Amino acid sequence: MTEELFREDATLLSCAATVVAVDEAGIVLDRTVFYPLGGGQAGDAGTLETADGTVIAIADTRKHKERPGVIVHLPAPGADLHALAPGTRVTARIDAARRQAHRRFHTATHLLCALVPHPVDGCSITAGYARLDFHMNEALDKDALTAGIARLVAEAHPVRHRWISEQELDASPQLVRSMSVQPPRGLGRVRVLEIVGVDLQPCGGTHVGNTAEVGAVIVTKIEKKSAMTRRVILGFAEPGGSPG
Ligand SMILES: [Zn+2]
Numbered sequence: 001m002t003e004e005l006f007r008e009d010a011t012l013l014s015c016a017a018t019v020v021a022v023d024e025a026g027i028v029l030d031r032t033v034f035y036p037l038g039g040g041q042a043g044d045a046g047t048l049e050t051a052d053g054t055v056i057a058i059a060d061t062r063k064h065k066e067r068p069g070v071i072v073h074l075p076a077p078g079a080d081l082h083a084l085a086p087g088t089r090v091t092a093r094i095d096a097a098r099r100q101a102h103r104r105f106h107t108a109t110h111l112l113c114a115l116v117p118h119p120v121d122g123c124s125i126t127a128g129y130a131r132l133d134f135h136m137n138e139a140l141d142k143d144a145l146t147a148g149i150a151r152l153v154a155e156a157h158p159v160r161h162r163w164i165s166e167q168e169l170d171a172s173p174q175l176v177r178s179m180s181v182q183p184p185r186g187l188g189r190v191r192v193l194e195i196v197g198v199d200l201q202p203c204g205g206t207h208v209g210n211t212a213e214v215g216a217v218i219v220t221k222i223e224k225k226s227a228m229t230r231r232v233i234l235g236f237a238e239p240g241g242s243p244g
Contacts, residue, residue, distance in 0.1 A: 001069040003031035006044075007161075007191065010103055010206035014093040019084050025064060026072035027056075027084060032092050034061040035099075036071045040123030041106055041205045046094035048073065054083040098127045099206065101236070105130035107159055107195070107207045108149060108217040108234055113180045114199040115148040116140065120181060121229055125205070130234040133225060140230050146218045149234075156212040158196045161203075163189045175200075 002020075005012055017029040027048065037043040043061035057076035064070035073092075075081060084090070105125045109132050113120060118136040134140075169176055169183060169190065176183065183190040183202040193203035195211060208214060216237035223231040 002071040005031055005033050006035045006206055013096050014091055017090055017092050019086050019088040021086055022081055022084050026074045028070055032071055033094055034073055035206050036061045036063045038063060039204050041102055041125040044094045045098055048090045048092055050083045050090055101127035103206050103208045104214050106205045108214050110195055110199045111149050111152045115145055132232050134230045135228055136230055137228055140222050142219045142222050149217055153211050153214045156210055157198050158210055159207050161191055161193050163191055165189050
């Protein structure tokens with residue numbers, strides 16, 4: 001198991017870690033600040049640096065295909081991994097701009113869930129855009145959704161996560177009913193993300209600490225993907241587009 005430091009603190013940009021394994025799947029550390037692709041959110045990029053100053057570029061992060069709970073750091077093409085024998089101490093450092101874009105967009109998608117009361121079919125969060133597919137056939141208004149997001153951002157709602165045991169979930173059916181996405185079962189505990197007064201749902205992703213930090217996120221496009229799917233695409237409004 002890789003210790004997942006990003007689950008408790010999404011602002012953490014670096015950590016000391018020890019190399020556990022290096023193979024064709026990538027680099028495994030004992031602990032990491034790198035978020036692996038999952039829950040619709042893209043993986044982190046960044047660097048691993050050894051004590052002698054050797055820097056290995058990490059292009060992406062994934063969950064290990066065969067080993068549950070293990071995170072794999074994917075080296076950039078051509079990266080020299082000779083400095084990374086098991087036991088080597090490294091500083092793992094993520095690309096801060098890319099992480100910040102993921103955090104802002106991920107919280108923005110939860111705001112969108114609060115504004116569109118329909119089940120979510122799919123979700124993708126990258127540094128350049130985010131998209132959310134809603135299972136619905138009604139039309140959606142781009143400007144009204146952009147205004148709705150701007151209002152929730154301006155209201156500066158606190159964003160926080162907590163872990164809930166399955167026993168606690170079973171004992172509080174009203175909590176499950178208030179969630180916009182139903183929690184997964186069978187894992188013992190569920191991480192829920194609460195935007196206070198706005199939205200509550202199970203989520204493992206990295207978020208901002210307050211909706212004010214989402215900043216200027218707008219709906220750039222609404223597409224009718226099928227008779228029962230409306231796709232909403234979010235972008236950054238600031239000049240220059242994506243910061244990552
Ligand atoms: Zn989420």
